Amino acid sequence: MQNTYVLILLSLLVACTKEKNTDLTLSTRPVKVVKVGTLSTIDRTYTGTVEAEEFSILAFKVAGTLTSLPVEEGQIIPKNYVIARIDPIDYRLKYQTAESNYETAKSIYERTERLLQQNATAVQNLEIARADYIRATSALNIAKRTFGYTQLLAPFRGLVEKKYVENFQQVQVGEAIVRLVNPDKLNVRFILPETAISVMQIPKTIYVQFDTYPGRWFQADIKEYIYSSDGSGIPVTLRITDPDFKPFQKEVYPGFSAKVLLKIENTISDNFIIPASALLFENNRYYIWLVNPEQMTVQRHPVKVLFFEDKALIKKGLYPNDIIVTAGVADLKDGQKVMIQHPNNNL
Structure with missing residues (x-):
């Protein structure tokens, strides 16, 4: 009989404890909220x-020693401006030699052509003279172009963003001289x-x-x-x-x-921005707590979320004027009564 009384007493204590815990769990909880539609922008x-x-890293097509580099970083220069020069002496001599060879070959070719018209020479001699003339013309064009490469010109109006070399420095073919950018x-x-x-x-x-x-x-x-x-x-x-x-x-x-x-913006095609603290993550889904302003209770509601740092963009599941809980979301229960503290309409 004594054991029976003990069991009855224990059962009553457990029941009271459960009832007490239930009352505590569903007690009115103070919460902070925001109203959807009044949230600020991100x-x-x-x-x-x-x-x-647009930019271009400019370099010489021939090697040599820089003799002029009259530009500075930050300087705007017009198209065809001379950015740099290398010592042209060797290339000028080669050009002058090629020019002399060209004049000689041209003269021989023209004289041989006249002699052939007078039947004073063989056709073979004219062909040889013509071949020499063509080679001399090609060599002159190459020497002239190479001599021109001793100047580095701006291909467009631009700003000298960076200089890679200094004046009087020996530079190689393809070595970067300046970086020119289009400021427009x-x-x-x-x-x-x-x-x-x-x-x-x-x-x-x-x-x-x-x-x-x-x-x-x-x-x-x-x-x-x-x-x-x-x-x-x-x-x-x-x-x-x-x-x-x-x-x-x-x-x-x-x-x-x-x-x-x-x-x-706070509302974009029915999307809404809320604090990330308003989200509850359970069972691989995100939820928010909606507040019923008439009954002052909360209800868990699933949403589709896109995060952005400390904010969240709700793409589905919210409507204008919904009131949501923003703090303590992990401690709430469906149907629990709440008391709004210090409503905050600004993120």
Whole structure:
């Protein structure tokens, strides 16, 4: 009989404990919330660099010693400007020799041709003279072209972005002398963190700002980006598309720093941006807690998510004016009563 009383007492204690735990679990819980549709935009700013879309690394086609290098980095030069010269003496002598040989071969050929017309020489002699004349003409053209290679000319109007050599230095064929860029066709390049790669899939507006025009933003779009495997981020190249940029372009050059602003609006084609802290991940799915403002209870609701750093883009599962919990989501239960604390409508 005593054992029976003990068992009854233990059962009552367990039942009371369960009831107490249940009451604690479903007790009213204070929560922070936001209302869908009143969330702010995602603005992310990065530092970029102005780059030329067109460039050329210029080099000599002949070897020699530099005798002139009258350009400096950052200098804008016109088309056909003489960027550098190498000592032309040897090449001038070869040109003069070829020119002399050409004049001699030409004279012999013309004289032999006249003699043949007078039947004073054989056809074979004319053929020999003609062959010598052709070889001399070819050698003169080569010598003239080679002599011209002792000057390095700008192939287009451009900015000297980098000098690779100094004056009076011995240079070889194909050795880089300067890097010339086209200042009229500019891009902006920046590194996007790997944690923000999903932004490439989100509709957005992109702006760039240059140090020469602080406070002035110009619209741009993505020209290309490359996935990086070394963890250093994702190089993104932007093309400036703003028609208002053209009058300001003359004061923006390759190498200048720039600010890049990515602006993602809060509602884009029924997509909504929420804090990542509002998400609950269970059973390989993401959920949010919807607040019923009349009953002041919460209900778990599945959503389709695209992450962007500390924010999340909800592509499916939310509607305007939905109220969602943003903190303590792991401790809530379906149907649990909540008390809203300090509503926050700004991310």
